[in-house]
Amino acid sequence: MNRLLLSFVLIAAFSWQSFAASPRETATVQLIRKIKPTVVPVYPVENDRPLGSGTASIIHPAGFMLSNDHVSKGKSGLALVNGERRPYRVIGRLPGKDITLLQLRTKSPLPFIRLGRSHDLMTGEPTIAAGNPGGRGIIFTQGIVSAPSIMDGVNALMMSYFQSGRDEFVQFDAASNPGNSGGPLVNALGEQIGIVSSGVVSEENSNYAIPIDRVRSLFNNLLPVEVMSDFWTGIEIDTLADRAVVKSVAKNSPAAKAKIKAGDIITSLNGNPVHTGVDWILGLVGGKSGNEAKLQLAGKKKRSAKFKLVPYPLPKVAGRTGKVAGLNYEVYHGKFKVLPDFDGLKPAQTGTTDELATESLVEGRDEYFALVFTGYLDIPKNGVYRLTLGSDDGSKLFLGGKLLIDNDDNHPMQHLSRIVRMQKGLNPFRLEYFDYTGDAELELKIEGGLHKKTTDIPNEMFFRDE
Missing domain, CATH: 2.60.120.1560 (Jelly Rolls)
Incomplete structure (x- = not known):
């Protein structure tokens, strides 16, 4: 009896060791398992009729998602989250840059993907592309960064002419098909480094992603929450920094009166953690004039600050005489x-x-x-x-x-x-x-x-x- 029990123990131990060390359990498998819950199929809807399909990535536990504007078409719709249909709404758009910000309806925090940087991408570094080709659900493909910075439809000579004036894209070779638009391009760290946007139909494995640095640098324009909701903090945040660093504070603003200064690092807003400038902007959603903002700050020393939101200041108008x-x-x-x-x-x-x-x-x-x-x-x-x-x-x-x-x-x-x-x-x-x-x-x-x-x-x- 004891020998039989010992045999079962040895077999179980050997089987577990074999599974844990299995060559099937690669770094790619682990990476996809990590990011899979953060990528969702989306289906814009108008008058109860679907307008197509695409992909979005969840970038915040409150259900905020990035996608392409040509995917959402400015319309609300449905997303599939773990097989469950959930409505989403459009809360920010930059049509000229093909970027949109969506928000899922959720009662509990959701898994989210961390936004990385695209300024230091290396040709040949590995990437994962996630998308919803043909509306069939999320699939993953693997490849490399073919070129960290390329202009769509422009030859190399013309690129030198345009200098920095024209938008550039990350070119990658992972398979990407209609329906993948709006999905994340992910690096080996599991960070989103781009939004899959398009490809060259006449070429094989030539696909483009909007660099995530462009998204981050334009985030105040993508979601001008203070302008839209008619309240004012006076804080300009650095959306490219690794932390939520205050770039500037408007004179006579609520933040200025609370002694907040450029260089301060915001670590929480009303009890919710703030890790980056994007978190700060998203954390302001739902605010309104008269509400109190409670901040935790880091810098030379940790401290707290609070102030009341006031109506957003309006540009002055001129009289009609003359x-x-x-x-x-x-x-x-x-x-x-x-x-x-x-x-x-x-x-x-x-x-x-x-x-x-x-x-x-x-x-x-x-x-x-x-x-x-x-x-x-x-x-x-x-x-x-x-x-x-x-x-x-x-x-x-x-x-x-x-x-x-x-x-x-x-x-x-x-x-x-x-x-x-x-x-x-x-x-x-x-x-x-x-x-x-x-x-x-x-x-x-x-x-x-x-x-x-x-x-x-x-x-x-x-x-x-x-």
């Missing part, structure tokens, strides 16, 4: 590759115009020029608006004397948008633009107020000083 329809403009000649300091230049031409035009204002020149428009946007009512600036080549939009959208540098037609809270009335703005060579295009669009969809700003909204 204002007429149209815009003022100035033309500058030069081989500009970025927007210059116009204060040190003399305009070659000045005038007024009824519309945002380019070549029609520069007397026959089709390249090597810059334009500056100044005037006012006549906003019909207080509220939240999305302004979208598109240009070929570079442009900048200033609202109320402050830079709102920076779309500078050499690049083909490229759009960048910001959400802003504006007052009813004449809001002063300035638009700078240049064309080096090639097409000369400039667009300024608005969404919100009387415009439910993004549309070119109508000429009747433009005013200038008489």
Whole structure:
């Protein structure tokens, strides 16, 4: 009897040792097991009809997810979490960058993937791509980083021309098919280093991901929670740092009055841990003016701070006396590759115009020029608006004397948008633009107020000083 028992013990021990040391249990298997609960299939829905399928990655235990804007199409929908259908909503969008932020409905914390960095990617380092091809559910493929930084549809010679002005992507060779869009590209540490976005149909294993550094650097634009929810902390957070480092604090803001300073590190908000700048922004969701914010801070010494949220400050509007329809403009000649300091230049031409035009204002020149428009946007009512600036080549939009959208540098037609809270009335703005060579295009669009969809700003909204 004892010998029989001993035999069973030895067999069990040997079997366990064999399983634990099994060559099947590779680092890749362990990595996929780790990230699998954080990747979900998503299905946008409109009028109870599915609009397609794609993928999203859970980046926060409260159910916040990253995906492509072309996946969500700006619509809420359903996600499959451990086989269970759960609704999600769209809470942030950057259509021009093909990035969207979704939130799952959840009653308990969810597993999430950590956001890594993409600035130091190495050609040849291993990657895992996760996605929902054909809407059949999540699958995983393995490959390498083929190129840490590449421009879609541009040859190497043209890349040197565009410099840093055009968006670049991570190219990888792991298999990726329709439905994988929005899924994470993951490094060997289990960190998300990109959002799978597209591929080259005419080539094999040539797929692109939006670098995660672009997502992180644009996160304040992706989810301008204070603007949208009408409250103000005054804190600008560093979304690229490994911790939630305060970049700056606005003068006379609630945070400034609470003695919070640049360089402080936020470690918790209202009792919830804050690890990064992205955590800080997501932790503000649900806030409103009058609420109290309680912070734990690190830095030279640990301390706590608290302040009340106040209404978001609005840009000042101008009176209508002395204002007429149209815009003022100035033309500058030069081989500009970025927007210059116009204060040190003399305009070659000045005038007024009824519309945002380019070549029609520069007397026959089709390249090597810059334009500056100044005037006012006549906003019909207080509220939240999305302004979208598109240009070929570079442009900048200033609202109320402050830079709102920076779309500078050499690049083909490229759009960048910001959400802003504006007052009813004449809001002063300035638009700078240049064309080096090639097409000369400039667009300024608005969404919100009387415009439910993004549309070119109508000429009747433009005013200038008489």
